[in-house]
Amino acid sequence: MSIIVPGIVLCAGRSSRMGQPKALLPTSTRNETFIGRIVSVLRQGGVDDVVVVVGPGTPPLDGALAHENPPPRVVVNPSPGRGQLSSLLVGLGAIDRPGVGGVLVTLVDVPLIDVETVSRLRAAHQRTRAPVVRPVQKGRHGHPVIFDRAVFDELRCVNPDGGAKTVVHAHLTDAVEVAVEVDGPFLDIDTPAEYKRIFNRELPPLSGTCRG
Secondary structure, rough: OOOOOOOOEOOOOOOOOOOOEEEEHHHOOOOOOOHHHHHHHHHHHOOEEEEEOOOOOOOOOOOOOOOOOOOOOOEEEOOHHHOOOHHHHHHHHHHHOEEEEEEEEOOOOOOOOOOOHHHHHHHHHHEEEEEEEEEEOEEEEOOOEEEEEEHHHHHHHHOOOOOHHHHHHHHHOOEEEEOOOOOHOOOOOHHHHHHHHHHHOOOOOOOOOOEE
């Protein structure tokens, strides 16, 4: 029987280095945004239940997610300043239910994840039930990352300063690494310069006054 592994997209940061909300930035594809692409890729990769964790100042994502049927659930982390782990735990609370065997976690900062990588990570977790499953390329580790249900309590109890990386490091010997040739899972886009380099375009003008 297939193990249920929902997905969490962490999208509650302030995007201070980018200067505007990353979730709504366009990719190189017409009318496609970071968050819209990520959710679509997760769904195509077999992740049916997707939760997007936003902060109180994140602009509405309805337009960017309108093509998804049904749309992902959007939940608010009221205190994203406590760190990325706080958003992960808000998402974990939203997806955890009887029958869930793990959770796939990714970042809005990494919009170029691909369907094949998502599918291969899910298959590796289904096959091994390893505590941590993550993509690797030439020693680099990227996203998404799958945490098995066995480490949910560890995530809930870990020191926020170390975050989820503490759990990853605690399971280096029994984690599963999936070799990936494409670059998308390892491209973390945080600044205008990185955006321009990867998409070969300038940032769009900032519309409105609401920033994430």
